[in-house]
Amino acid sequence: MAETRKASRYVVPLAVAGVAAATIGLVPALAASGDPDLPEITAQQLIEKIAASDTQTLSGTFKVTTDLGLPSVAGLADSFAGGSPSGGSSSVDPQERLTQLVSGTHTLRVAADGPEKQKLTIVDGSDEYSLIHNGDDVWAYDSASNEVFHEKGDASDRPAEEKELPGTPKELADEVLKAAGDTTSITVGGTAKVAGRDAYQLVIKPKQGGSTVDSVKIAVDAKTGTPLKFTLASVEGGKPVVDAGFTKVDFARPAASTFDFKAPKGAKVTEGAAGADGADGAAHGKAPEDLEKEFDGLFGGMVPGAGGAGAEGMNVIGEGWTTIAKIDTGAPAPKTGEAPQEVQGFLDALGDKVSGKFGSGTVFKTKLVNALMTDDGKVYVGAVTKQALVDAANAGK
Structure with missing residues (x-):
């Protein structure tokens, strides 16, 4: 089979x-x-x-x-x-x-x-x-x-x-x-x-x-x-x-x-x-x-051309190694204190507060894949730097 x-x-x-x-x-x-x-x-x-x-x-x-x-x-x-x-x-x-x-x-x-x-x-x-x-x-x-x-x-x-x-x-x-x-x-x-x-x-x-x-x-x-x-x-x-x-x-x-x-x-x-x-x-x-x-x-997203089709409702920004996926969740980001203490501590350790023309949000970072979650519920994610995510969010306004 x-x-x-x-x-x-x-x-x-x-x-x-x-x-x-x-x-x-x-x-x-x-x-x-x-x-x-x-x-x-x-x-x-x-x-x-x-x-x-x-x-x-x-x-x-x-x-x-x-x-x-x-x-x-x-x-x-x-x-x-x-x-x-x-x-x-x-x-x-x-x-x-x-x-x-x-x-x-x-x-x-x-x-x-x-x-x-x-x-x-x-x-x-x-x-x-x-x-x-x-x-x-x-x-x-x-x-x-x-x-x-x-x-x-x-x-x-x-x-x-x-x-x-x-x-x-x-x-x-x-x-x-x-x-x-x-x-x-x-x-x-x-x-x-x-x-x-x-x-x-x-x-x-x-x-x-x-x-x-x-x-x-x-x-x-x-x-x-x-x-x-x-x-x-x-x-x-x-x-x-x-x-x-x-x-x-x-x-x-x-x-x-x-x-x-x-x-x-x-x-x-x-x-x-x-x-x-x-x-x-x-x-x-x-x-x-x-x-x-x-x-x-x-x-799949680590290199150009790898991985399958994007998720429904996902917009793709850029190409090659600097491709960024934009997803509008329709839900505002969780506020401090809403998550359990252990979860909040983990998120705080991962996140950097950022702001720009798009408003404000948090960049959750690893050594490879980073994600910007704006306070109004949009998510930008890719194997790109924090600044690249902020630039993409600013360009989207």
Whole structure:
């Protein structure tokens, strides 16, 4: 089924290109000493190499660190859902658990054997959370709570791919470079050793002023063309906003037993919609589709051309890296004292009071995405600086 096909995107995108595809690639500054001496390559040739990559099998360890510059949210979750940080949802829910990767530092073990077999394990001390896709089955297991999530689909119902891609690596590279246009610089920024392998660095930078993005980098395996390490850096400097990459990788086929799963004795098992009621088609479990949308929403706006269509009623201002979404909520901003103390403290830590021709409002800021909420209920949001948001609001008056 279509949903089962999407389930296969749980693991490989996260391990190989999930964060990379959504954010165009993320990589911190790599040490100059010990960099491998590789043949020269142009940006277009490197993009062609990535496009031609057909990595079907791999296993390894993957580390993801995300630093949006947010204040501590301790106690914030308890202000909602009656004190339940998860809002009452199961700790084994894939949508909930995988979206936790967008904050803090996480170590993952990954394995893949083609489009039908993938496994991702989030390691948290002695506890582990595993997500396994094996044929028609998707399993999630949380060792801390001994809970299992299971979803099943019929492979015979899977539709053929509907999206036509450029026919050759060169055509795809041409499309990428064409999309960059006048707003983006794409270059090769030297070489590096990543997870013990020789790699080239593809560097993507905005040409426009006003973006919060300083650079986006991809470390590309020199032999296979597989993205190995990715970083998104903010103009604020300091730690990268996202630093994600392999610390160990092996492109040999993993053992078949890697993808086997049997619910442990005494585990609580939650079936997806199809497994619970025997329905198919639209009644199939929604976790894969919801998760895909979640990651699109979280990462889709970081770079030009990424992400889906805008929300209904949203106006888009500008283009490229300095695109701003304007939304008229029709509701005035909450007044001080209306929110719980923990929530108000969190908002105050995030916000800067601003004023201009538009009136007054508050800019809620992170190292990447900033949002201006005016006192009359309009919201301006984008991966742009505070001044760019104020200028957009002033221009709207």
